[in-house]
Amino acid sequence: MLEAYPDNRLARILLWSFCALAMAFLMLPTLVVVPLSFSASDLLEFPPRAYSLRWYENFFGSATWMAGLRTSLILGTLTATLAVPLALLACISINRIGGRTALAIQGALLTPSIVPGILLAIGLFFVLAAQRLVGTLFGVLVGHVVLAIPVACIVLLPALARFDWNQVQAARSLGANWARAIGGIIVPQLQISLLSATLMAFLTSLDESVISIFVASGQNSTLPKLMFLSLRDQIDPTIAAISTLWTVIVLVAVLIVTLRKKS
Amino acid sequence: MTVLADPALAADARRERRFFLSLSLPALFIVGLAAILPIAWIIRQSFLTTGGEYTVGNYEKVLSSGLTWSALVTTLELSLGTLAICILLGTPLALALASARPRVANLLMAFVMLPLWTSILVRTYGWLVLLRREGLINAALTGSGLTAEPLPLVYNFTGTLIGMVHYMLPLFLLPVYAAMRDIDANLVRASASMGATLGQTIRTVILPLSAGGIVSGSLIVFIYTIGFFITPAVLGGGKVNPLSIRIERTLSTFQDWGSASVLGILLLVLMALIGVMFLAARRLLARNKFGAAHA
Amino acid sequence: MKSLPITIDSVRKAYGSYVALDDVSLDIQAGEFLTLLGPSGSGKTTLLMALAGFVRPDSGKLLLGDRDITRLAPNKRDIGIVFQNYALFPHMNVLANVEYPLVLRKTPKAEARQRALDTLARVKLDGLSERNIAALSGGQRQRVALARAIVFEPRVMLMDEPLSALDKNLRETMQYEIRRLHDDLGITTIYVTHDQREALIMSDRVAVMNSGRIQQIDTPQQIYDRPSTRFVAEFMGEANIVAPGSVRRIDGADASRETLMIRAESFHLDAKLVGRDGVALEGTLRAKAFRGENWLLTLALDGGREVLVCIPAALAGGCAELATGQRVTAYAPAAKVHTIPGAVA
Numbered sequence: 090m091l092e093a094y095p096d097n098r099l100a101r102i103l104l105w106s107f108c109a110l111a112m113a114f115l116m117l118p119t120l121v122v123v124p125l126s127f128s129a130s131d132l133l134e135f136p137p138r139a140y141s142l143r144w145y146e147n148f149f150g151s152a153t154w155m156a157g158l159r160t161s162l163i164l165g166t167l168t169a170t171l172a173v174p175l176a177l178l179a180c181i182s183i184n185r186i187g188g189r190t191a192l193a194i195q196g197a198l199l200t201p202s203i204v205p206g207i208l209l210a211i212g213l214f215f216v217l218a219a220q221r222l223v224g225t226l227f228g229v230l231v232g233h234v235v236l237a238i239p240v241a242c243i244v245l246l247p248a249l250a251r252f253d254w255n256q257v258q259a260a261r262s263l264g265a266n267w268a269r270a271i272g273g274i275i276v277p278q279l280q281i282s283l284l285s286a287t288l289m290a291f292l293t294s295l296d297e298s299v300i301s302i303f304v305a306s307g308q309n310s311t312l313p314k315l316m317f318l319s320l321r322d323q324i325d326p327t328i329a330a331i332s333t334l335w336t337v338i339v340l341v342a343v344l345i346v347t348l349r350k351k352s
Numbered sequence: 353m354t355v356l357a358d359p360a361l362a363a364d365a366r367r368e369r370r371f372f373l374s375l376s377l378p379a380l381f382i383v384g385l386a387a388i389l390p391i392a393w394i395i396r397q398s399f400l401t402t403g404g405e406y407t408v409g410n411y412e413k414v415l416s417s418g419l420t421w422s423a424l425v426t427t428l429e430l431s432l433g434t435l436a437i438c439i440l441l442g443t444p445l446a447l448a449l450a451s452a453r454p455r456v457a458n459l460l461m462a463f464v465m466l467p468l469w470t471s472i473l474v475r476t477y478g479w480l481v482l483l484r485r486e487g488l489i490n491a492a493l494t495g496s497g498l499t500a501e502p503l504p505l506v507y508n509f510t511g512t513l514i515g516m517v518h519y520m521l522p523l524f525l526l527p528v529y530a531a532m533r534d535i536d537a538n539l540v541r542a543s544a545s546m547g548a549t550l551g552q553t554i555r556t557v558i559l560p561l562s563a564g565g566i567v568s569g570s571l572i573v574f575i576y577t578i579g580f581f582i583t584p585a586v587l588g589g590g591k592v593n594p595l596s597i598r599i600e601r602t603l604s605t606f607q608d609w610g611s612a613s614v615l616g617i618l619l620l621v622l623m624a625l626i627g628v629m630f631l632a633a634r635r636l637l638a639r640n641k642f643g644a645a646h647a
Numbered sequence: 648m649k650s651l652p653i654t655i656d657s658v659r660k661a662y663g664s665y666v667a668l669d670d671v672s673l674d675i676q677a678g679e680f681l682t683l684l685g686p687s688g689s690g691k692t693t694l695l696m697a698l699a700g701f702v703r704p705d706s707g708k709l710l711l712g713d714r715d716i717t718r719l720a721p722n723k724r725d726i727g728i729v730f731q732n733y734a735l736f737p738h739m740n741v742l743a744n745v746e747y748p749l750v751l752r753k754t755p756k757a758e759a760r761q762r763a764l765d766t767l768a769r770v771k772l773d774g775l776s777e778r779n780i781a782a783l784s785g786g787q788r789q790r791v792a793l794a795r796a797i798v799f800e801p802r803v804m805l806m807d808e809p810l811s812a813l814d815k816n817l818r819e820t821m822q823y824e825i826r827r828l829h830d831d832l833g834i835t836t837i838y839v840t841h842d843q844r845e846a847l848i849m850s851d852r853v854a855v856m857n858s859g860r861i862q863q864i865d866t867p868q869q870i871y872d873r874p875s876t877r878f879v880a881e882f883m884g885e886a887n888i889v890a891p892g893s894v895r896r897i898d899g900a901d902a903s904r905e906t907l908m909i910r911a912e913s914f915h916l917d918a919k920l921v922g923r924d925g926v927a928l929e930g931t932l933r934a935k936a937f938r939g940e941n942w943l944l945t946l947a948l949d950g951g952r953e954v955l956v957c958i959p960a961a962l963a964g965g966c967a968e969l970a971t972g973q974r975v976t977a978y979a980p981a982a983k984v985h986t987i988p989g990a991v992a
Contacts, residue, residue, distance in 0.1 A: 091451040092537075093544035093553075100550050108448040111441055111521075112463050118478025118518065119470050121488060125481060133481050135488050175379040182375035194376050201387040205579020205623070207596040208616050211603060212390025215397055215613075235386035238379055258701050259734035261721040263748035263795065267371075277738040296471045299581050303603075316473045320586050324480060332474035339469050358706040364718055365703050 119336055126329035133324060144330035154315065154327070160305070161295055161312040164226070168233040168294035169287045175234075176241035176286065177279075181271065184249045195242070202239040206299035209235070214303045224306040232300035237290035244289060248282035249275075281349060288346055292339065391620070398613035410610035419598065420615065427594040427622070429509075430584070431577040434516045438524040438573050441517070443566065446525055447558065450532035461529075468522045476586045479515050480506060483587075507589025515583040520576060524569040531565025532558065563637055571630045578622055595619050650835045651712040651802040652677045653698070658707030660693055667693040668704065669859035675837060680829050682838045684846040685856035686882070691839045694856070695805050698837065699728050711803060722751075727796035727804040727834075731811060733788045735780045741767070741791050742776035748799040766798040767791075770828070786817045793825070797832065804829075806838045810845065822849055843883050847871060855879045874908060877987055885911035887954045888987070894926045897978065905986045911943070911957035913983035916965065921978040928954060929976045932969055942966040946975055 094100070121135070126144055128137030148154050179198055183191045201209060209232065217228040252275065260270045276283065298313035305311050312331070319325050401407045414420050449457050449464075467475060482488050483506035490502035505511055535558060543553040559566075581596040588597070595615055602612040653675040660668040668690050675681045683691040696702040698709060700721030709717045716724055735744055742763055749759035767776055770790040775783070783791065789809060796804060809825070810818045826849050829836050840846055846853045847867040854864040855878075863875045874880035877888055889907045897918060914928075915921055930946030933953065937960075944956040944966070956977045958966055969975065 091447075091540065091550070093541045094550045097550045104444060104448045104451075107444055108460070111445050112460065114441075114518065115467050115521065116463060118475050118482060119467060120478075121482055122474065122478050133484070133486070135481075135491070175382065179376035179379035182372045185372045186369065190373070194380065197388075198376075198379055198383055201383060203575055203623075204387065204391065205575075205596065205619055207579045207581045207599055208394065208619060209387060209390060211599060211612060211616055212392075212394045213386060214603075215393045215609065216390050219393075231382065231386040235382055238383065253732070253734065255730050255732055255734035256736060258699070258721070259728065259730055259795075260736075260747070261701075262699055262724070262726060262728040263799070264722050264725075264751040266720070266722050269751065274736060278736075280738075292469070298473060302581075303600075313471065313473050316471075316477075317582065317586070320473065320477060320480065324477075324484075328473075328477050329481075332471070332477055335474055336470050339471075340466075343469055358704075360718060361703055361705065368703075 119332075122329045122332040122336075125326060126333040128326060128329075131326055133326060133329075144326045145334075147327045148330050148334075151327075154312075154331070156308060157310055157312040157315040160226070160309055164229060164233055164311060165291040165294040167230055168237050169290040171230075172234045172237035172290045173241050173283060173286050176238050176245055176290075177276075177283070179238070180242055180245040180249050181275070183246065195246070198242055199239045201235045206236075206297075210300045210303040213300060217304060223304060224309060226309050229301055229305045229309065229311065232304060233294040233297055236297060236300070237293045240289045240293050241286040244282055244286040245279070248279050252278065281346075284349065285346055288342055292342075394613045394616045394620075397609055398617055400610055402608075402610065407610070410614045414611050414614040414618075419593075420618070423593055423595045423598040423615075424618065424622075426592060427578060427596075430512060430516060430580065430592075430594055431574055433513050434520050434577050435570055435573045437513070437517045438520050438569070439566065442521055442524045442528055442569065443559075443562075445521075446528040446532050446562070446565075447554070449525075449529050450535070464522045464525055467518065472519060472582050473586075475518060476515055476583060479511065479518065479587060483511050483514065506587055507591060509588075509592050511587040511589070512584045512592045515587045516577055516580060519580075519583065520573045523572050523576065527568040527572070528562060528565040531562040531568075535561050560640075564634075567630065567633050567637060571626070574626045574630075575623070578626065579619055595622075649802065650678045650833050652679075653803060653835060653837070654708070654710035655694070655698070656708040656710070658694070658697060658704045658709065660697065660702060660704050666859050668697065671707075671859070671861055673854060673861060673864065675835060677835055678833045680826065680836045680838065680849060680851045682840060682846040682850040682853045683856055684840060684843065684853050684882075686841060689856040690859040691841075691856045692807055693859075695807055695837060695839050698803075699726060699805055700724050725799070725801050725803075727799070727801035729789075729792045729796050729804070729806040729809045731808045733792040733809075735788055735791055735795070737780045739780070740776070741772065741778050741780065741783070744780065744791055745776075745794045745798050748795065752799060763794075763798055766794045769797075769831075770794045770824075785813050786821065789813065789821060793828065797828070797834070802835065804834050804836045806836065808840055809838075810840075811842075818845075825849065855882060857882075872983075873985055874987065877906075877908075880908045880985075880987060885955050885957060887911060889928070889948075889954065890950065890952065893948050893950055893952070894928055894984075897921065897923060897925045897927050905988075908985045908987050909954075909979050909983060911955040912941070912959075913979045914956040914958065914977040915962065915979070916956075916958060916975070916977060917962075918976075918978050920962075921980045924981040925978050926981065926984055927976055927978050929974065930954060932971050932973050932975050934971060935966065935969060937967075944969070944975065944977075946977060 091101070124137055125133055125135065127140045127142070128134065129139035129141035129143065130137065179194065183195050186194070213228065213232050214223060217223045222228045256274050256278070257270045260274045265273065296313065297311075298317055301311040301314040302317055305314055316328055316331065319328060398410055399406055399408065401409065449460055452460065484490070485502045487505070489505060493499045494502055505514070539557055539561070540553055543557045548556065579596050580594070581600065584592045584594055584597055585600070595618060599612050599615045599619075602608050602615060655671055655673040658668050658671045659666070671690070671694060683694060685691045693702055697704050700716070700719065704717065707717070708715060711724070736747070739747065742760070745763040745766060746759050749762060754762070764776060767773060770793050772787065772790050772794065775787065780788065780791070792809070806825070810821050813821060822845060838849060847870075850867055852864060853867055853870045855862045855870060857878050863870060863879045865873070870879065871883050874883060874886070880886040880888065887909045889909060891905055891907075894907060918925075918927070928946065928948065930948045933945040933947045935945070936943045939960070941960055942958045944958065946954045946956055948954060954977070
């Protein structure tokens with residue numbers, strides 16, 4: 090945009106050095122964790138004097154951490170499998186109805202993403218406490234699904250808006266009822282958006298900590314809840330190992346989706 | 353000439369509409385169950401004693417406590433501080449990204465998005481490691497002789513603010529970048545051809561045209577930071593106590609559900625006020641645009 | 648395959664205060680090729696979509712044969728439709744697209760495959776059955792869309808501006824092929840277009856629509872030569888609407904007292920080519936343009952109204968020498984002078 094000012098080199102240099110600093114600021118906390126996770130010492134020295142895999146062994150050898158990992162993965166999978174179909178149906182409804190009603194539905198579905206997590210968490214805690222469901226997987230799952238629905242909607246609504254609805258009309262004219270038109274025409278063509286929505290719903294659940302902190306407990310504690318508790322008590326390098334694994338897994342997942350989108 | 357609609361056809365139209373409405377019912381049910389109902393429950397709980405009787409005592413107790421008001425002040429300080437830094441850092445950054453070649457811009461955007469994809473706990477942990485007394489940044493500062501003593505960078509307001517800015521900057525950047533990228537490059541060329549300096553062009557062309565993005569970005573920063581919990585809980589070290597932390601403490605330490613609910617409602621009121629302010633800002637922007645078209 | 652007649656009875660559709668279909672009635676005979684012709688917004692596509700079941704009329708009846716389909720779901724109407732952008736399914740290959748309606752009808756696998764392949768051969772796409780839709784040219788996509796619409800042997804076919812995305816040469820080939828396909832299958836066809844030439848070339852009858860109403864329904868020649876309204880006259884080509892009084896008969900008798908329509912290409916500059924009962928118009932030459940196969944002259948009549956005169960290049964010996972500002976007389980044979988009932992020039 091600023092190519093209209095080719096002579097203003099000082100401004101250009103300033104802008105780009107600023108940009109480089111900002112990028113460093115954004116990347117640093119994620120990157121600094123990686124070498125620490127391979128450190129042999131339990132002091133967080135940087136750079137580490139000796140390397141080892143002890144923190145990874147610590148993580149994979151701990152029954153608590155493993156239970157947390159298991160809970161988080163189960164929750165993430167359940168959240169994605171519940172939230173994405175619900176969001177898809179709701180988005181089709183919003184797209185087809187239009188007008189004020191559609192806006193109202195959309196607003197209602199996006200509410201959970203606007204309300205502070207802490208409010209949802211204590212409110213859900215109260216409701217679940219009244220039903221004696223605090224600490225159950227179900228309680229956390231409901232909380233995660235409600236957070237994942239707006240995330241999935243944000244991916245699916247524009248995809249449906251771009252979708253060529255003539256195709257549904259064509260399928261209908263050729264003899265397909267609505268169920269078949271959705272299953273046979275809309276779903277296969279929104280494959281990539283649905284994949285993104287699934288990934289984002291999964292990550293939303295995997296990354297969610299506030300609801301977990303209030304509502305999950307014991308065997309059903311999620312990985313973020315365990316990490317939070319551990320961070321509050323002392324700085325355990327095991328978290329560096331978890332963080333590194335986490336970042337790598339998320340990066341790979343995002344890369345796969347991005348590459349699929351391109352191809 | 354008016355022809356009355358065929359009642360059977362009108363009934364068909366209503367049936368079709370009901371069918372489409374029914375598709376959103378499952379999602380609406382979950383949202384009602386896990387978002388609307390909990391908030392309603394907080395409101396109800398705020399009027400109940402521990403024994404379950406109706407009372408306004410919770411409000412009296414919470415609103416007369418100095419802790420509440422200092423929590424409110426801390427919440428606003430954190431939100432406004434984060435917002436101010438995001439605007440200062442994010443706007444030039446968005447400008448740089450918008451003026452970069454598409455390939456470079458995409459690469460840089462990937463860097464910006466990376467933190468968004470990483471867990472907030474991972475990032476908080478990273479900052480803890482960086483900002484500790486013996487951490488990387490203090491080591492660099494004392495090692496280079498810039499400071500004699502390590503600076504207190506974490507377990508305080510500064511650390512919390514750094515963590516929150518780091519979380520919010522990408523989210524602030526996205527709408528501002530989108531707004532700047534949508535500016536027609538010919539407008540900048542036109543401004544330059546009429547003799548405007550770079551500074552004048554930025555001030556009179558680029559910033560006014562990206563104001564909408566900055567307002568949306570600010571709203572996002574506010575909505576997220578007002579209820580932020582993890583960052584102050586970990587990086588605040590018990591010394592930074594916004595409303596979210598007070599809610600948690602009231603609930604877990606004092607088991608005082610009523611007071612925690614009142615604090616929650618305070619948060620809701622704050623949200624509503626911000627929403628109104630945002631709408632006012634948007635209206636103002638729209639009016640300015642209209643006015644400018646006729647100037 | 649037995650084709651069915653279609654009856655459209657007083658169909659009305661309004662969107663708020665905008666009336667898209669204003670009490671439209673139309674009978675289409677079994678096996679007929681009927682074109683709905685009109686400018687955009689005239690209601691032709693709305694009418695087609697109402698027949699397909701995607702637009703619900705406010706009132707009125709739609710009959711297929713003697714079966715009332717007004718309230719029938721689109722997937723139960725058994726109507727073949729070719730959409731404007733083809734609406735082929737990009738996630739299926741050519742064969743899967745064509746098999747799709749048969750699969751939905753639970754046709755046995757081998758039979759469905761055979762019928763799909765036969766239909767592809769019929770539209771000259773043999774050998775392309777395994778292709779992806781994205782790998783097809785515009786003309787090939789058009790043929791797949793046709794094959795998909797006829798493979799399940801519908802009694803009626805609807806086509807919504809199917810050729811608008813193709814270039815001129817391909818469009819002419821496809822016009823011919825669609826018409827031939829219609830004649831082979833004998834299937835009742837309603838074809839929507841805004842292209843007058845296409846409508847004239849392809850149709851048994853043309854229904855000209857404007858503002859949600861049918862203006863005239865007739866054979867192509869009648870529509871062109873004997874338009875019943877001024878709108879039809881002007882929509883169908885370079886029509887001159889001439890007020891009574893500005894035209895005189897060559898033999899000196901009084902010309903009509905009514906408003907006349909004379910097409911630009913009906914004129915001659917040589918009175919001998921017209922005959923004694925022809926008419927003459929005199930005016931000042933405002934502009935002339937050479938258009939390859941003909942010359943287009945713009946004459947300003949004395950009242951100020953402009954008249955377009957189109958002279959075939961073969962007969963336009965003197966046109967090149969005409970200068971603007973010069974007085975020119977144009978002649979038209981009486982057979983080509985058409986009175987528009989009730990019109991005011």
